[in-house]
Amino acid sequence: MNLVQILRIAMRALARNKLRSALTMLGIIIGVAAVIAMVSVGQGAQQQAQDQIAAMGSNVLFVGSGAVSRGGMSMGWGATKSLVYDDMTAILHECPAIAAAAPGTTATAQVVYGNDNWNTRITGTEPQFFDIKVWNFQEGGPFLQADVESANNVAVIGETVRKNLFGATDPLGQTIRVNNLPFKVVGVLDLKGTSPMGDDQDDTIVLPVTTVQKKMNGQTWLRWIMVSAVSREASYAAQKQISAVLRDRHRIRAGQDDDFFVRNLADFAQLADEQSRLFTILLASIASISLVVGGIGIMNIMLVSVTERTREIGIRMAIGATEGDVQQQFLIEAIVLSLIGGAVGIALGLGASSTIANTLGWPVLVSSKAIVIAAVFSAAIGIFFGFYPARKAARLDPIDALRYE
Amino acid sequence: MATITQPGVDTGAGSRGAESIIRVTDVHKYYELGETRVHALRGVTVEVGRGDFVAIMGSSGSGKSTFMNILGCLDKPTTGQYYLEGIEVSSLDKKQLAAIRNRKIGFVFQGFNLLSRTTALENVELPTLYARVSREEGLQRSNEALDLVGLGDRKLHYPSQLSGGQQQRVAIARALVNRPAILLADEPTGNLDSRTSVEIVDVLQKLNDQGLTIVLVTHEPDIARFARRMIEFRDGKIRHDNPGTDRPVAAEILKNMPKVED
Ligand SMILES: Nc1ncnc2c1ncn2[C@@H]1O[C@H](COP(=O)(O)OP(=O)(O)OP(=O)(O)O)[C@@H](O)[C@H]1O
Ligand SMILES: [Mg+2]
Numbered sequence: 056m057n058l059v060q061i062l063r064i065a066m067r068a069l070a071r072n073k074l075r076s077a078l079t080m081l082g083i084i085i086g087v088a089a090v091i092a093m094v095s096v097g098q099g100a101q102q103q104a105q106d107q108i109a110a111m112g113s114n115v116l117f118v119g120s121g122a123v124s125r126g127g128m129s130m131g132w133g134a135t136k137s138l139v140y141d142d143m144t145a146i147l148h149e150c151p152a153i154a155a156a157a158p159g160t161t162a163t164a165q166v167v168y169g170n171d172n173w174n175t176r177i178t179g180t181e182p183q184f185f186d187i188k189v190w191n192f193q194e195g196g197p198f199l200q201a202d203v204e205s206a207n208n209v210a211v212i213g214e215t216v217r218k219n220l221f222g223a224t225d226p227l228g229q230t231i232r233v234n235n236l237p238f239k240v241v242g243v244l245d246l247k248g249t250s251p252m253g254d255d256q257d258d259t260i261v262l263p264v265t266t267v268q269k270k271m272n273g274q275t276w277l278r279w280i281m282v283s284a285v286s287r288e289a290s291y292a293a294q295k296q297i298s299a300v301l302r303d304r305h306r307i308r309a310g311q312d313d314d315f316f317v318r319n320l321a322d323f324a325q326l327a328d329e330q331s332r333l334f335t336i337l338l339a340s341i342a343s344i345s346l347v348v349g350g351i352g353i354m355n356i357m358l359v360s361v362t363e364r365t366r367e368i369g370i371r372m373a374i375g376a377t378e379g380d381v382q383q384q385f386l387i388e389a390i391v392l393s394l395i396g397g398a399v400g401i402a403l404g405l406g407a408s409s410t411i412a413n414t415l416g417w418p419v420l421v422s423s424k425a426i427v428i429a430a431v432f433s434a435a436i437g438i439f440f441g442f443y444p445a446r447k448a449a450r451l452d453p454i455d456a457l458r459y460e
Numbered sequence: 461m462a463t464i465t466q467p468g469v470d471t472g473a474g475s476r477g478a479e480s481i482i483r484v485t486d487v488h489k490y491y492e493l494g495e496t497r498v499h500a501l502r503g504v505t506v507e508v509g510r511g512d513f514v515a516i517m518g519s520s521g522s523g524k525s526t527f528m529n530i531l532g533c534l535d536k537p538t539t540g541q542y543y544l545e546g547i548e549v550s551s552l553d554k555k556q557l558a559a560i561r562n563r564k565i566g567f568v569f570q571g572f573n574l575l576s577r578t579t580a581l582e583n584v585e586l587p588t589l590y591a592r593v594s595r596e597e598g599l600q601r602s603n604e605a606l607d608l609v610g611l612g613d614r615k616l617h618y619p620s621q622l623s624g625g626q627q628q629r630v631a632i633a634r635a636l637v638n639r640p641a642i643l644l645a646d647e648p649t650g651n652l653d654s655r656t657s658v659e660i661v662d663v664l665q666k667l668n669d670q671g672l673t674i675v676l677v678t679h680e681p682d683i684a685r686f687a688r689r690m691i692e693f694r695d696g697k698i699r700h701d702n703p704g705t706d707r708p709v710a711a712e713i714l715k716n717m718p719k720v721e722d
Contacts, residue, residue, distance in 0.1 A: 375591065
């Protein structure tokens with residue numbers, strides 16, 4: 056018997072009980088659709104995390120003021136005033152693993168343009184900040200080091216700020232009022248979207264660090280220093296070097312807690328990536344359970360079918376079917392059931408994925424890998440759960456099977 | 461093993477009776493039914509020569525079907541030996557037995573045993589599928605077999621659309637399609653009117669003349685006399701074993717019978 060004939064017999068046996076076959080397939084259909092939809096959602100999240108890593112710059116280190124904990128008590132950042140501009144200069148000079156550094160101070164402010172106003176975060180820094188963070192401009196460019204030296208009133212604005220203040224107007228060269236001081240807009244940042252930690256990276260304006268310190272928050276210390284290592288590999292060495300330099304400068308003795316912290320941003324990104332991967336696995340495993348339940352459904356129906364068709368099996372054996380022939384027939388039936396279910400499930404899963412993407416606005420990534428895995432898995436389910444009923448059919452004694460009523 | 465699995469009718473009519481194609485020695489068969497034990501065959505010894513045509517008679521429950529199932533390699537004797545073409549059947553494995561049932565022996569069951577949701581042609585084709593002959597050849601043989609039993613015009617009918625006699629003929633065609641050396645027919649004319657019965661016997665006689673070995677079970681002496689030899693079972697034993705006398709030719713008798721539509 057060749058495959059075409061076997062398939063024809065299987066299709067016919069399944070067509071004989073259309074409703075039953077359809078209900079049996081439903082388990083596999085739902086399982087496969089769920090796996091595809093869930094994996095697509097998970098991979099979408101993963102892709103997003105990876106995009107954010109790329110956007111972040113892979114070798115960026117963040118030096119924050121304040122200890123993560125001191126004497127068991129969390130201080131939060133910015134709780135100390137010990138991080139200063141000279142620390143940055145020292146880091147730049149003394150740490151060979153470091154390529155660039157930018158100081159940072161922050162404030163919040165109301166920004167006004169014409170009749171529109173907007174509350175946003177202010178970052179005070181130096182021009183190399185944009186290079187370190189790989190923040191690009193849709194219009195204009197960064198302010199200059201000269202602007203920092205003279206504490207000029209120039210501003211770079213984020214997309215959210217631009218949208219809320221300017222709408223259709225071209226912001227470049229316009230004057231905005233930040234805490235009632237006039238600032239000239241010199242650049243507009245590219246849209247960056249939400250950070251892995253969930254905040255809107257476009258809701259910001261960036262000013263020269265000196266301007267913010269002198270005219271806005273009055274602080275002489277820094278809130279943070281953004282550092283880039285010479286390479287991705289060097290970022291861990293850079294972390295150690297920075298710690299050593301700062302501990303020395305801040306006169307922290309051995310055994311004492313730091314009054315600063317150094318974070319490798321790549322670690323954050325990796326954490327986000329790791330989390331979304333776990334998320335994918337979790338979703339896929341939950342969905343797989345329904346696939347297994349579908350498989351048990353197939354097994355159940357195949358067992359019923361074998362009992363019902365005992366006489367048919369007896370006749371086939373009496374006229375020369377071997378155990379292998381009978382086993383093959385029932386196994387193929389189970390596989391056909393699960394493969395058709397798998398195919399319908401793939402279609403449904405693709406539909407569900409695009410529905411999720413369209414209605415919930417989640418990032419969804421349908422990978423061919425998920426489809427192949429679902430197809431292989433459903434065939435495997437057919438084989439695994441079809442095997443026992445098929446074996447049972449093949450083991451029947453021809454004469455007993457013929458006598459079966 | 462080649463002799464066992466080789467299909468095809470041995471047309472050595474000249475050597476009829478010279479060689480035993482079937483040899484059964486002291487076969488017993490018990491059926492265990494809980495506490496009780498049914499002794500269906502109580503020591504059957506018989507030889508059937510190649511090309512013979514044996515009719516087995518006997519009252520209901522005398523063990524005829526039990527014996528036929530053993531001959532057809534569907535069932536095994538509890539004790540005793542069964543040699544098919546000199547090979548002891550109990551020494552064969554399941555796969556070899558399946559091959560024998562498929563190619564060496566054609567079996568016509570007492571209750572037809574057709575697949576109900578399958579057409580006459582497909583029922584007949586079934587053994588060729590398991591014989592792994594090509595589909596073209598399988599179809600050709602199936603058509604020929606159906607023509608032979610006079611069902612050329614009912615090929616695409618389902619068993620439920622056929623009369624009892626027609627179903628029986630489908631069963632015969634199915635038994636013949638792989639050109640077996642032996643045809644075992646358990647009451648192929650049971651429940652049939654006399655003309656239809658003789659028509660079926662006519663087919664069997666013609667096949668036997670071409671060298672097919674036939675063992676036929678019947679409870680009608682009118683049918684049994686068409687055979688070359690008559691064996692009578694009683695209580696699981698052979699009572700009488702006689703060569704047939706005045707063996708009529710079915711084709712001749714048919715000419716003198718009124719024609720009826722079935
Ligand atoms: N599967 C079985 N289990 C138990 N007893 C059985 C079984 N098959 C047959 N028998 C018994 O064995 C005996 C012989 O049965 P068998 O079917 O061989 O008779 P038979 O000669 O074919 O009868 P009939 O002419 O009615 O077909 C009977 O007593 C029957 O009850
Ligand atoms: Mg019987």
